[in-house]
Amino acid sequence: MTTPGRGTTQQRRQPAASGNAARKRTFGPPDMFVWAPVLTLFLTAGIVGTIGQSIMYASIFVVVAVIMVIADMWFNR
Secondary structure, X not given: OOOOOOOOHHHHOOOOOOOOXXXXXXXXXXXXXXXXXXXXXXXXXXXXXXXXXOHHHHHHHHHHHHHHHHHHHXXXX
């Protein structure tokens, strides 16, 4: 016995839109392996910023870490 609101998965599936659904996403989820170098760069930035008293180098480390995460997300799309 079937209920009118239920059906198989094929019956419930909506047709894909031609423009938006076929387009790839810009960014995907980052891998867990990218976090090891990123966290190391953040730790290095914290040490250089506090002990080394160099905010410029610390900000460069942070920028490099953010670029690594964004690049990984772009490669995983």
